[in-house]
Amino acid sequence: MDKVAVCSKHQDKLPEMKSLLESKGFKVVASSPDFVVSFGGDGTLLYSERKFPGVPKLVIRDSKICKKCVSGRSSTVLELVRNDDFILEEWLKVDACFNKEHFLAVNDVIIRNKFPMQAIRLEVVVGEEQLVEEMIGDGLVVATPFGSTAYFNSVTRTSFNKGIGVGFNNSVSRHAPFFLSESDVLKVRIIRGEAHLAFDNSPKVVSLKDGDLVSIKKSKDVMKIINFKNLDLWVLNKRFKSKLEE
Structure with a gap:
């Protein structure tokens, strides 16, 4: 997954998110993405699904109400996506x-x-x-x-x-x-x-x-949500590796 589109609740935060995505090797596009970063809450996710139906969504929190937001840091989950270390949940429509x-x-x-x-x-x-x-x-x-x-x-x-x-x-x-x-x-x-x-x-x-x-x-049709089975283990392994290298 190389091409990504971003749907954001707050437009002023788009440049920061785009910069982070590009630093991880993704190409930010306006159409035909491989996946979509929904940067906001539940409402942003609904909007992003209407705009890009059926395209996998990575839901990153920028709102109090977001039941499908990933729990890890943005940089961490993007590395997992970059490494294809994720699962796709399918939700009925x-x-x-x-x-x-x-x-x-x-x-x-x-x-x-x-x-x-x-x-x-x-x-x-x-x-x-x-x-x-x-x-x-x-x-x-x-x-x-x-x-x-x-x-x-x-x-x-x-x-x-x-x-x-x-x-x-x-x-x-x-x-x-x-x-x-x-x-x-x-x-x-x-x-x-x-x-x-x-x-x-x-x-x-x-x-x-x-x-x-x-x-x-x-x-x-279904909505596809990017999720991670091994997020906590991945974070712990990375921290342990960093400690060994100190």
């Missing part, structure tokens, strides 16, 4: 389809009321089975295991590590969250009310109206 347009999400897909003072009514179907004839409330959230500790957790007070979770936001009648297998297809129809379809932290929001249907399922 969901695919929301509306009017033949597809929206991929790492965290979640959200359908919610456009106007805060007005509830919407939704029909929820899985496969050929109608699970909810009419949900009245603010909407719903469909989350991946990666995103289950985010908005899904704030709505349902639960998280999960397998499948796809569906939680209802502020419904008039109580609807417990439920979980889909990775082969299920969820269909959500707007019965009444104006709504918005959002995905991850994308600024793109789609307007929905009466009768509109959104299909949500597991995507064939």
Whole structure:
């Protein structure tokens, strides 16, 4: 892996990161990278996955909230990448389809009321089975295991590590969250009310109206995260070697 792109939360820190990457022998590029340094937090990772979908991400902390950030120093983990001493984790993504347009999400897909003072009514179907004839409330959230500790957790007070979770936001009648297998297809129809379809932290929001249907399922694409099995051992060995050379 020689070519790297950088997505940073703070643009003023880009020159320092680029300088570090070049000192390790990487070529910093704006397109077609071999991997991407996501320099920030969870939000930066979501942005970097939208910009460079499917390209391995090395997540380096520059934010308080970053559950997939590597624990080692930047220079250390970059040396490991340079030596191909890493593993790739694959994380499920969901695919929301509306009017033949597809929206991929790492965290979640959200359908919610456009106007805060007005509830919407939704029909929820899985496969050929109608699970909810009419949900009245603010909407719903469909989350991946990666995103289950985010908005899904704030709505349902639960998280999960397998499948796809569906939680209802502020419904008039109580609807417990439920979980889909990775082969299920969820269909959500707007019965009444104006709504918005959002995905991850994308600024793109789609307007929905009466009768509109959104299909949500597991995507064939995945997010790839660079991680390290031997990071602690590698650091200890390097320190021990330095001591011997003193």
